[in-house]
Amino acid sequence: xxxxxxxxxxxxxxxxxxxxxxxxxxxxxAATNGRYKxxxxxxxxxxxxxxMIEQAQIGALQIARISLGPMxxxxxxxxxxxxxxxxxxxxxxxxxxxxxxxxxILDKISASTAHLVALGWMDSGSRSMYTKNPIRTPADLKGQxxxxxxxxxxxxxxxxxxxxxxxxxxxxxxxxxxxxVVDGAENNQPTFFASNQYTAxxxxxxxxxxxxxPEIFVMSKITWDKMSKDDQALLMxxxxxxxxxxxxxxxxxxxxxxxxxxxxGIQFITLDKxxxxxxxxxxxxxxxxxxxxxxxxxxATK
Ligand code: BDP
Numbered sequence: 001x002x003x004x005x006x007x008x009x010x011x012x013x014x015x016x017x018x019x020x021x022x023x024x025x026x027x028x029x030a031a032t033n034g035r036y037k038x039x040x041x042x043x044x045x046x047x048x049x050x051x052m053i054e055q056a057q058i059g060a061l062q063i064a065r066i067s068l069g070p071m072x073x074x075x076x077x078x079x080x081x082x083x084x085x086x087x088x089x090x091x092x093x094x095x096x097x098x099x100x101x102x103x104x105i106l107d108k109i110s111a112s113t114a115h116l117v118a119l120g121w122m123d124s125g126s127r128s129m130y131t132k133n134p135i136r137t138p139a140d141l142k143g144q145x146x147x148x149x150x151x152x153x154x155x156x157x158x159x160x161x162x163x164x165x166x167x168x169x170x171x172x173x174x175x176x177x178x179x180x181v182v183d184g185a186e187n188n189q190p191t192f193f194a195s196n197q198y199t200a201x202x203x204x205x206x207x208x209x210x211x212x213x214p215e216i217f218v219m220s221k222i223t224w225d226k227m228s229k230d231d232q233a234l235l236m237x238x239x240x241x242x243x244x245x246x247x248x249x250x251x252x253x254x255x256x257x258x259x260x261x262x263x264x265g266i267q268f269i270t271l272d273k274x275x276x277x278x279x280x281x282x283x284x285x286x287x288x289x290x291x292x293x294x295x296x297x298x299x300a301t302k
Pocket of ligand 1: 148149170
């Protein structure tokens with residue numbers, strides 16, 4: 001008998017996450033002589049990430065590849081990685097997720113009441129603002145409605161930086177930009193391109209890099225509990241490999257996405273990040289207090 005593992009991603013076919021997940025599926029299928037087969041549903045066809053999480057929780061979806069952002073409201077312990085400017089840069093984030101702290105956070109998800117088993121991490125670069133007008137200082141965000149992911153912390157972060165945070169699912173963002181429900185959004189360059197949001201009004205990509213949030217892929221606990229220990233171990237091994245494969249694909253393609261955005265006419269703005277860092281200090285103070293020890297360890301990670 002063959003077990004089909006439905007996997008979903010908001011990103012389209014060909015995006016690094018989707019490719020790495022499909023490759024995990026092929027390895028699992030080969031290693032189990034076809035007892036498992038992964039079926040990928042890319043492009044958000046199974047909904048945005050909140051819906052994907054809910055479907056995985058009840059076993060209607062087996063693997064959800066999501067940002068850590070929308071996991072925050074479900075497993076508050078993960079919010080330590082969702083705080084603005086908690087990582088120095090992407091290399092720092094990678095060192096943290098690859099090491100013991102990364103494992104601890106995955107285990108927190110698996111041990112929570114969320115009915116999910118966290119399999120691994122993926123890279124998502126850093127998030128910056130895209131709007132009709134250039135953003136150089138927090139004052140430039142005044143009166144700007146900016147779409148953020150579904151997590152109250154992101155609304156507060158955007159508001160602290162001077163804007164007006166509006167949370168909604170990834171799938172709704174394109175039309176929200178097009179109809180003017182929001183004035184802008186924030187994301188990494190590959191998502192800005194792959195979602196076509198760059199054609200919906202924004203002219204500037206202002207490089208605040210205020211969030212460096214890794215992605216995760218989680219399995220429905222209902223599915224996990226039906227797997228043998230050996231199959232679980234195989235899946236864990238291939239998950240770690242998928243984490244590394246996605247990273248290589250990511251590094252190879254970010255530059256290409258930037259080139260395409262620039263070719264379309266999107267202007268990239270370099271700015272002084274300090275005022276944005278300072279403006280978000282209250283968010284780190286408010287949410288970081290409960291993670292004080294962990295944040296020290298994150299800061300000490302080289
Ligand atoms: C992208 C993430 C994706 C999120 C999306 C968002 O890869 O998982 O759904 O951002 O902003 O960077 O919702």
